[in-house]
Amino acid sequence: MSTVQISASDVNKLRQQTGAGMMDCKKALTEANGDFEAAIDYLRKKGAKVAASRQDRDSNEGVVIAKTTADNKKGVVIELNCETDFVAKNNDFIAFAQQIADVAIEHAPASLEALKALSIDGVKISDLLLDQTGKIGEKIDISKYETIAAENVVAYIHGNYRLGVLVGLSHAVDGAEEAGRDVAMQIAAMNPVAIDKGDVDASTIQRELDIAKEQIRAEGKPEEMVEKIAQGKLNKFYKESTLLNQEFVKDSSKNIAQFLDGVSKGLTVTVFKRVQLGA
Numbered sequence: 001m002s003t004v005q006i007s008a009s010d011v012n013k014l015r016q017q018t019g020a021g022m023m024d025c026k027k028a029l030t031e032a033n034g035d036f037e038a039a040i041d042y043l044r045k046k047g048a049k050v051a052a053s054r055q056d057r058d059s060n061e062g063v064v065i066a067k068t069t070a071d072n073k074k075g076v077v078i079e080l081n082c083e084t085d086f087v088a089k090n091n092d093f094i095a096f097a098q099q100i101a102d103v104a105i106e107h108a109p110a111s112l113e114a115l116k117a118l119s120i121d122g123v124k125i126s127d128l129l130l131d132q133t134g135k136i137g138e139k140i141d142i143s144k145y146e147t148i149a150a151e152n153v154v155a156y157i158h159g160n161y162r163l164g165v166l167v168g169l170s171h172a173v174d175g176a177e178e179a180g181r182d183v184a185m186q187i188a189a190m191n192p193v194a195i196d197k198g199d200v201d202a203s204t205i206q207r208e209l210d211i212a213k214e215q216i217r218a219e220g221k222p223e224e225m226v227e228k229i230a231q232g233k234l235n236k237f238y239k240e241s242t243l244l245n246q247e248f249v250k251d252s253s254k255n256i257a258q259f260l261d262g263v264s265k266g267l268t269v270t271v272f273k274r275v276q277l278g279a
Contacts, residue, residue, distance in 0.1 A: 004034040014039055041207070045214040060143070060278040061088045065101040066155035066164030072177075075153040075166040076104040077275045078115075079144040087138055094161065096132065100125060100142065112145040146273040154180025158188040161277075168271040173264040182250060183243075183260070187274050192243040195269050200242060208237050243269060 006029045014025040014036060020043050028046075032038035062081035068074065080097040087093055099120050109115040116126040123131075125142075132140040150168025154177060157164050165184040169176055194200045212233035216226050239245045244257040251259065260267040 004030075006030055006034060010034065018043055041211060044211050046218070061085050062143075062277055063088055063094055063097045063161035064144075064157065064164035064275050064277050065097045065161065066157050066166055066275075067101045067105050068153045068155045068166075069105055072153050072172070073151070074105070074108065074147065074149045075155050075168075075273075076101055076108075076145070076147045077155070077164040077166050077273055078104060078142055078146075079164075079275050079277060080140070081143050082136070082140050083138040087136055088161075093132075093136075096128075097161075104145065104147070108147065109145075112142060115145050116142065144275050146275060148271045148273055150270050152176050152180065154184055156181055156184035156188065158185070163188050163274070163276045165275075166271075166273045167269060169260075170266065170268045170270050171264070173267065175263050176267070179260060179263045179267070182248075183256060183269060184272075186246065186249050186256060187243065187272055189249055190243075190246055191274065191276075192246060192272075193241045194243070195272065196242050196244045197238045200238070205234065208234055243272065 006026060010029055011022060011026045014020070014029060015022055017036070018025070018040060020028070024043060024046070025039070028039040028042040029036075031042050060081045061084055062079060064077065064079045066075065066077040078097065078101050080093075080100060082088055082093065100115070103118050103120060103125065104115055107118055109118060116124070116129070118125055120128060129140050129142070146166065148166045148168045150170070152169040152172040154167045154169070155164070156167070165187045167180045167184045167187065169180055169183075193204060209230050212230040213226050215233075216229050217223075221229060239247075239255075244255065244260075246256050248254050248256055248259045254262070257268065260269070
């Protein structure tokens with residue numbers, strides 16, 4: 001039996017993340033020794049409907065900015081955090097985030113640390129973050145910095161700077177900007193784990209198979225059928241969770257791969273990044 005003390009706040013946090021019942025959450029955390037990822041897996045194996053993504057976390061406030069270079073060959077997305085929604089909605093705070101993104105676009109730093117070492121008007125971004133912290137009275141910091149390169153990069157910001165997406169397309173064609181925006185909106189809404197089936201990491205595949213097998217056995221299915229049914233569930237996972245195989249939100253008669261091929265023969269997504277505030 002676990003010796004980890006499970007607090008009421010831990011139970012409530014898991015409940016908020018998953019939508020599962022309080023007692024189920026408490027039991028899951030107890031069985032998982034307080035490990036939230038393992039507790040979510042436990043709930044799923046027991047058949048509980050987990051409402052939220054495994055990636056959900058307690059949200060920080062702030063803004064997410066996504067931008068591309070003028071030639072649409074590269075894109076950056078940053079997350080600038082603060083402590084309150086009041087500060088996040090302040091025009092000066094948003095403008096500061098835009099300045100940081102502009103510097104990232106201009107200099108293409110290789111890492112978040114390299115970005116913070118760059119300057120705005122002669123002052124290092126790391127020092128400006130400290131200055132803003134002192135001026136505003138809240139901790140101000142950049143928590144995420146992502147960049148992509150492709151033949152045609154499209155940037156999209158969703159929900160009042162709360163989520164940013166970069167989509168890299170295989171080639172530039174008439175209508176690519178609109179198509180890229182549609183795909184970016186799909187990514188924002190559906191949060192795919194990878195571009196295609198072959199891009200899903202082995203640990204994720206094994207995790208989904210393990211959960212599926214537990215569910216099937218719990219339903220009383222014969223052991224000789226477990227593997228076959230689990231593969232069927234894995235195929236459903238690919239359809240729901242990999243971008244090119246997802247049903248296109250704006251036209252359910254086709255998936256994303258078919259939608260893009262209809263825009264231009266062979267058009268596809270080569271890379272994407274999705275940054276959600278606090279996730």
